[in-house]
Amino acid sequence: YPKYVHLNLLSTCLVVSIICTIAVSHSLPWQPPQEIANKLHQGPETLTQASDDYGHIIHQSPLAVLDPSSNFDIASLINFSNSLPIPFTISPRGQAHSVQGQAMATNGVVVNMTELGKNGSRIVVYEKKAPLGKFYADVGGEQLWIDVLHATLERGLTPVSWTDYLFLSVGGTLSNAGISGQSFRFGPQITNVHEIDVVTGKGEFFTCSSEKNSELFYSALGGLGQFGIITRARIPLQTAPTRVKWIRLLYNNFSAFSGDQEHLITFDERKRKNAPNYIEGFLLLNQQPLDLSFYPVIDHTRISSLVTKEGIIYILELAKYYNDDDRTKETVEQEAQQLMKDLNFIPEFLFEKDVSYEEFLNRVHEDELFLRSQGLWDLSHPWLNIFVPKSRISDFDSGVFRNIILKQNLTAGVVLVYPMNRSKWDNRMSAVTPDEDVFYVVGFLHTSGFDEWQTFDVQNKEILQFCDNAGIEIRQYLPQYTTQEEWMKHFGPKWKNFQERKDQFDPKHILSPGQGIFNEN
Ligand code: FAD
Numbered sequence: 345y346p347k348y349v350h351l352n353l354l355s356t357c358l359v360v361s362i363i364c365t366i367a368v369s370h371s372l373p374w375q376p377p378q379e380i381a382n383k384l385h386q387g388p389e390t391l392t393q394a395s396d397d398y399g400h401i402i403h404q405s406p407l408a409v410l411d412p413s414s415n416f417d418i419a420s421l422i423n424f425s426n427s428l429p430i431p432f433t434i435s436p437r438g439q440a441h442s443v444q445g446q447a448m449a450t451n452g453v454v455v456n457m458t459e460l461g462k463n464g465s466r467i468v469v470y471e472k473k474a475p476l477g478k479f480y481a482d483v484g485g486e487q488l489w490i491d492v493l494h495a496t497l498e499r500g501l502t503p504v505s506w507t508d509y510l511f512l513s514v515g516g517t518l519s520n521a522g523i524s525g526q527s528f529r530f531g532p533q534i535t536n537v538h539e540i541d542v543v544t545g546k547g548e549f550f551t552c553s554s555e556k557n558s559e560l561f562y563s564a565l566g567g568l569g570q571f572g573i574i575t576r577a578r579i580p581l582q583t584a585p586t587r588v589k590w591i592r593l594l595y596n597n598f599s600a601f602s603g604d605q606e607h608l609i610t611f612d613e614r615k616r617k618n619a620p621n622y623i624e625g626f627l628l629l630n631q632q633p634l635d636l637s638f639y640p641v642i643d644h645t646r647i648s649s650l651v652t653k654e655g656i657i658y659i660l661e662l663a664k665y666y667n668d669d670d671r672t673k674e675t676v677e678q679e680a681q682q683l684m685k686d687l688n689f690i691p692e693f694l695f696e697k698d699v700s701y702e703e704f705l706n707r708v709h710e711d712e713l714f715l716r717s718q719g720l721w722d723l724s725h726p727w728l729n730i731f732v733p734k735s736r737i738s739d740f741d742s743g744v745f746r747n748i749i750l751k752q753n754l755t756a757g758v759v760l761v762y763p764m765n766r767s768k769w770d771n772r773m774s775a776v777t778p779d780e781d782v783f784y785v786v787g788f789l790h791t792s793g794f795d796e797w798q799t800f801d802v803q804n805k806e807i808l809q810f811c812d813n814a815g816i817e818i819r820q821y822l823p824q825y826t827t828q829e830e831w832m833k834h835f836g837p838k839w840k841n842f843q844e845r846k847d848q849f850d851p852k853h854i855l856s857p858g859q860g861i862f863n864e865n
Contacts, residue, residue: 371386372384372386372407372408373407374424374428374432376421376424377420377424379416379417379420380410380412380417380420380421380424383410383411383412383413383417384408384409384410384453385408385409385410385411386407386408386409390409391405391406391408391409392405393409394406394409394437394448394449394454394456395448396440397440397441397442397443397444397445397446397447397448398440398441398442398443398725399442399443399444399445399724399725399726399727399797400722400723400724400725400794400797401443401444401445401724401725401726401797402444402445402448402858403445404445404448404449404450404858405450405451406435406448406449406450406451406452406453406454407432407451407452407453408453408454409453409454409455409456410453410454410455410456411456411459412455412456412457412459412460413459413460413462413463414460415541415543415549415575418436418455418543418573418575419543419547419548419549420547421434421453421455422434422543422544422545422546422547422573422854422855423547425453425852425854426545426546426547426852426854431852431854432449432451432452432453432854433449433450433451433452433453433853433854433855433857433863434449434452434453434454434455434854434855435447435448435449435452435453435454435455435569435855435856435857435858436454436455436457436485436515436569436573436574436855436856437454437455437456437457438457438458438485438486438512438513438514438515438516439458439488439511439512439513439516441509441511441512441516442516442822442858443725443726443727443822443824444824444858445858446568446569446822446856446858446859447516447569447856447858448857448858449856449857449858450857450858452857455573457485457486457513457515457573458486458513459486460484460485460486460575461484461486461487465491465495466482466483466484466486466487466576467481467482467483467484467487467491467492467495467496468481468482468483469481469495469496469498469499469501469581470482471499471501478580478581479501479580479581479582479583480538480578480579480580480581481495481496481501481503481578481579481581482576482577482578483514483576483577483578483579484514484575484576485513485514485515485518485540485541485573485574485575485576485577486513486514486515486575487513487514488510488511488512488513488514489503489506489507489510489511489512489513489514489517490510490511490706490709492514492579493510493702493705493706496581496584497584497701497702500583500584501581501582501583501584502581502582502583502584502585502701503533503536503579503580503581503582504526504530504536504580504581504582505522505524505526505527505530505531505532505533505535505536506522506524506526506533506705507522507523507524507533508524508525508624508707508708509708509709509712510705510706510708510709511709511712514574514577514579515573515574515575515577517533518533518534518537518540518564518565518566518574518577519564519566519567519568519569519574519856520566520568520775520821520822521533521534521566521769521775521821522534523764523785523821524622524624525622525623525624525661525663525762526621526622527764527768528609528623528762528763528764528765528768529609529611529619529620529621529765529768530768531768531769531770532768532769532775534565534566534770534773534775535768535769535770535773536579536580537565537577537578537579537580538553538578538579538580539551539552539553539556539561539577539578540552540553540561540564540565540574540576540577540578541574541575541576541577542560542564542571542572542573542574542575543572543573543575544560544571544572544849544850545570545571545572545849545850545851545852545853545854545855546849546850546851550572552564559845559848560572560849562770562772562773562774563774563845563849564774565770565773565774565775566773566774566775566776567773567774567845568774568823568856568859568861569855569856569859570774570842570845570846570849570850570855570856570859570861570862571774571845571846571849571850571855572849572850572855573855583667584701585621585665585666585667585701586666586667586668586669586700586701587665587666587667587668587673587676587698587699587700587701588621588663588664588665588666588698588699588700588701588703588704589663589664589665589666589676589677589680589696589697589698590661590662590663590696590697590698590699590704591661591662591663591664591680591684591694591695591696592638592639592659592660592661592662592694592695592696593659593660593662593684593687593689593693593694593695594628594647594650594657594658594659594689594690594693594694594695595657595658595659595660595688595689595690596650596654596657596658596690597658597688598658598738598741598745599738600688600689601625601658601660601689602737602738602741602763602784603688604660604687604688604689605623605625605660605762605763606734606763606782607686607687608620608623608660608662608683608687609623609763609764609765609782610765618679618682618683620662620663620664620683621663621664621665622661622662622663622665623660623661623662623762623763624660624661624760624762625658625659625660625661625760625761625762626658626659626661626758626759626760626761626762627656627657627658627659627745627749627759627761628647628651628656628657628658628659629651629655629656629749629750629759630651630652630654630655630656630750631753631756634647634648634651636648637714638695638697639695640695643695647693650690650693655746655750656745656746656749656750658761660687660689661762662683663704664676664679664680664683665701673698680696715791720791723791723792723793723794724791724792724793724794724796724797725757725789725790725791725792725797726790726792726797726798726800726801726804727787727788727789727790727822728787728788728790728804728807728808728820728824729785729786729787729788729820729821729822730785730786730787730807730808730811730818730819730820730821731777731778731783731784731785731786731818731819731820731821732778732783732784732786732811732816732818733778733779733780733782733783733784733816733817733818734763734780734781734782734783734784735780736814736816736817737763737784739814739816740784740786740811740816743810743814744786744807744810744811745759747810748803748806748807748810749788749803752803754790754799754800754803756790756791756792757788757789757790757791758787758789759786759787759788759789760785760786760787760789761784761785761786761787762784762785763782763783763784763785764782764783764784764785765781765782766778766780766781766782766783767781771838774838774842774845776819776834776835776836776838777819778817778818778819779817785821787821788800788803788804788807819834820834825860825861826860828861828862831860831861846861846862
């Protein structure tokens, strides 16, 4: 370009920047530092977007949204808040796939993490001569897991631990745990991270791992955004399989179903080859409409009749990965038969598919596209996710699935139920689990009209009350509490440590106020 175009551009940018600075600083109660002034936005559309999330239940408006270009912008914002007599709160917002305003900041500043990745990909895959002698990827905290999948598959590699849905940010899931059907074997995503970069609530930047700045490492993983903003994560990789044998087995008896799930997650580490790669489960309830899209059309009638007869059908979902190159379809078939030979599902209700690895991992996106096409994706999501100790899962089935869910006939959405091994979690991290070797994830993933979510909310409260009355020591996953007393109960023996870590890394309680732990919602 000729020089004058550059000059013109430069002066235009300067004018825009000055206008932005004036515009922002005029309507903000404080004068932001110059280096981020033109990155703070207050347009009505921007604020409305930052006041909403996937739940569409809570709406809290920030004063402004920061579009950061680098870690320095984030540190600058946090430092500035710390310097004020009354600091404002700051919330990193990944994809806002939270359902109760966890990524919001009432009268504070929301950090639009997506902007960090706007200047080119922030996923670097290291192969072969990686310093740790292993494969890994360095991934920006704002990156989506679907993009991590694509970037690693290009090199024939893959992370081992996933979430069911991949359009979630790396920083967002690492702030919770990141769980799916692989967790029983590989642990949640938080235990599959070598190293993270974090900007703390004091505006300090650290690279941390189990060896270096380990207190911050363990705090931030599962830390609900309370200690720092994760701007990079180093994720270990393995050679990627190419294909997946994807199986669903139907049960009409809960103890047979849970007994088989528990049997399948107890595998011998030395004989990994024949272990399943993924185990989940969910309910098929006698409610309309039944989602039978997985099954051959020819079987829809007999599945519907079974569900009508039984009220609840339990579905065990299992996957075996394989690579076309080294194991034939027949070998995997034999391994799968071996796995299933001792299971107690209804014999004529076994269904299977053979799909690509990517198709399997990205399976929920198919549902998303369908729901979007029907206008059903952007509804309210009054979700409840809990961990139930194995010793009480049968009481939970009779008290909740049969006595509340089936009887009230409300459920619209998916009810997940599958076990995991606590030994694959790391108790030094902030995430909490029940105090038993095996616990179940139970997810009530309801979808409701905007003015109907309260009905589900009442049901969720009833479920929690039932557990309380029955002495079932559940823990919430993606927790939603409104009082500090409830949070103390949630963290149990870990509360003191959680609080001390908060004092150490975010003493002015600036970060992620939407969680409602140290700030009122
Ligand atoms: P956000 O909602 O943007 O943020 C969540 C919290 O983390 C907020 O408090 C925010 O301030 C904080 N935060 C965000 N980014 C950072 C960062 N970089 N550093 C520090 N703190 C940060 N979860 C599972 O474990 N397994 C699943 O299978 C699963 N499936 C899901 C399917 C759907 C359709 C949806 C909507 C959610 C699902 N989730 C699942 C839940 C999901 O993992 C959490 O809601 C997660 O927080 C979403 O990431 P996000 O980027 O949208 O986070």
